[in-house]
Amino acid sequence: MEANKSKLRRDEEEDAWRRRLGTMRERRKEKMMREKINLEKAAGKDSSFVLLPGANLYFTDPKAFFGEIYKDEKPGLISFPILSVNSFDFFPRWLLTVLHDRCIAPKVEIPTLDRFETPTIFHTRQLLPIREPGSKAVLSAAKSLLGISSSLRGEPLKRCSGFWIDFDEGSKTGTVLTTAHLIRTTDPPDSSADVWIEEAHYDSKTNFTVHLLDGTTTEGQLLYYQPHYDLAFLRIKVDQPVQLPSFSEGVKFSQKVFRLGRDNSSKLRITYGLAAYFNPDMYERYHNMYFDCADHDNDSDEDDDDDNEYDDGGIVIDLDGAVVGMVNISSTLGSFIPSSILLKCWASWKSQGRILRPHLGMMFEAIKLLEPAYVDNIWCAYNIDDGLIVQEVSKGSYAERIGIERGDIIESFNGRCISTTVELENMLMSISNDPLDSQKCLNNEVHFSVVVFHTLRKQRMTSLLTANVSECGEVIVKAYSIFIQS
Numbered sequence: 001m002e003a004n005k006s007k008l009r010r011d012e013e014e015d016a017w018r019r020r021l022g023t024m025r026e027r028r029k030e031k032m033m034r035e036k037i038n039l040e041k042a043a044g045k046d047s048s049f050v051l052l053p054g055a056n057l058y059f060t061d062p063k064a065f066f067g068e069i070y071k072d073e074k075p076g077l078i079s080f081p082i083l084s085v086n087s088f089d090f091f092p093r094w095l096l097t098v099l100h101d102r103c104i105a106p107k108v109e110i111p112t113l114d115r116f117e118t119p120t121i122f123h124t125r126q127l128l129p130i131r132e133p134g135s136k137a138v139l140s141a142a143k144s145l146l147g148i149s150s151s152l153r154g155e156p157l158k159r160c161s162g163f164w165i166d167f168d169e170g171s172k173t174g175t176v177l178t179t180a181h182l183i184r185t186t187d188p189p190d191s192s193a194d195v196w197i198e199e200a201h202y203d204s205k206t207n208f209t210v211h212l213l214d215g216t217t218t219e220g221q222l223l224y225y226q227p228h229y230d231l232a233f234l235r236i237k238v239d240q241p242v243q244l245p246s247f248s249e250g251v252k253f254s255q256k257v258f259r260l261g262r263d264n265s266s267k268l269r270i271t272y273g274l275a276a277y278f279n280p281d282m283y284e285r286y287h288n289m290y291f292d293c294a295d296h297d298n299d300s301d302e303d304d305d306d307d308n309e310y311d312d313g314g315i316v317i318d319l320d321g322a323v324v325g326m327v328n329i330s331s332t333l334g335s336f337i338p339s340s341i342l343l344k345c346w347a348s349w350k351s352q353g354r355i356l357r358p359h360l361g362m363m364f365e366a367i368k369l370l371e372p373a374y375v376d377n378i379w380c381a382y383n384i385d386d387g388l389i390v391q392e393v394s395k396g397s398y399a400e401r402i403g404i405e406r407g408d409i410i411e412s413f414n415g416r417c418i419s420t421t422v423e424l425e426n427m428l429m430s431i432s433n434d435p436l437d438s439q440k441c442l443n444n445e446v447h448f449s450v451v452v453f454h455t456l457r458k459q460r461m462t463s464l465l466t467a468n469v470s471e472c473g474e475v476i477v478k479a480y481s482i483f484i485q486s
Contacts, residue, residue, distance in 0.1 A: 149209045263310045275316070382453060
């Protein structure tokens with residue numbers, strides 16, 4: 001009796017196993033047939049191999065298909081019994097996988113699993129003290145940051161960054177502020193080119209592609225560009241939420257800031273540094289502040305000029321995530337236009353359709369930003385320790401006509417002491433935007449009362465200085481005279 005029960009149990013187990021094995025075989029047949037269909041599809045899409053009758057693959061270009069592994073292989077026939085389902089076990093699965101990935105299956109990126117190589121590194125020991133507020137500030141400000149590429153007659157020009165400055169929910173149309181580098185057809189010959197003498201050339205017929213945060217792109221339309229400040233406004237229409245940034249006009253010397261941009265894959269670039277005031281050299285505009293990259297001594301790989309250019313037109317933010325400026329020149333000691341000037345430019349364009357600026361015909365250096373030993377020397381000679389030193393006077397300018405010379409000190413404009421060139425630029429823009437002075441600006445002239453200390457004569461005078469008002473880049477015609485003071 002027990003023997004019969006055991007035999008019956010064995011028969012039931014064998015029947016169950018045969019049914020299970022039959023199911024597995026049917027599933028395997030279905031899978032193999034799907035692979036066969038996929039292989040036929042792959043053969044129709046990829047010209048590097050051909051599927052021949054008789055279960056043969058003919059590789060017309062082994063290097064194109066297999067890469068460097070078979071780079072020396074000549075075109076030839078590789079025979080696999082792949083068309084017979086019963087013999088499908090002999091087909092190399094790695095080749096099916098390559099065929100599937102190469103010709104059939106689209107690559108799906110899952111952001112939660114994508115651990116790409118970041119353009120810059122944020123989590124460093126140096127940033128530990130500000131890691132939490134810094135990360136919060138960066139991620140908030142990055143929501144308004146876009147990638148922008150430009151082209152002219154089908155040829156690529158630049159890839160930079162930009163950010164939303166205005167958006168109308170009704171029309172789904174907004175304005176992006178970015179750098180005019182995007183429409184430069186020729187740059188100055190080298191980094192020491194004098195922008196006061198020879199400007200870069202711009203082409204307003206440039207085409208723009210705006211790279212949105214969701215991975216899509218849209219067309220941008222150039223609204224306006226200003227060559228002196230090297231900035232541009234683009235109109236963009238998008239049917240998606242837009243976050244506008246907040247601004248802070250009170251950036252201080254040595255304040256901790258982040259420079260943000262988007263690379264050619266729209267990945268976020270983050271560079272930590274300090275905001276700084278310096279006297280510009282003779283080849284730079286004097287409305288800029290400077291970004292001193294805090295870790296440039298330890299991380300030279302991140303200072304590659306080609307990569308840094310992606311940051312041009314990007315934003316400089318404080319630890320609250322507020323924009324304190326727009327990147328103008330991105331490098332280890334790059335420059336940025338402070339928000340105080342950016343907002344005045346934006347207000348001027350909105351109200352007048354252009355950005356006007358008085359041209360003083362002079363270049364300056366701030367006494368307070370000199371080495372203390374130099375300031376002490378000036379104090380001992382003239383009893384002056386504040387104001388702007390005239391570095392150059394444009395030939396034929398109003399300043400030259402009223403007797404201002406190199407080395408003189410401008411102590412005040414319209415009764416106000418100006419200590420830095422950024423303060424001066426803010427004052428000039430305020431005058432341009434002042435409704436009381438609008439008529440003067442429209443007549444292309446504005447007048448200043450200036451207190452000038454003439455260093456050669458050691459004489460202080462108050463004079464009326466007339467300045468031309470223009471939206472063009474200011475040009476200084478240099479006389480190249482040499483002054484020797486005893």
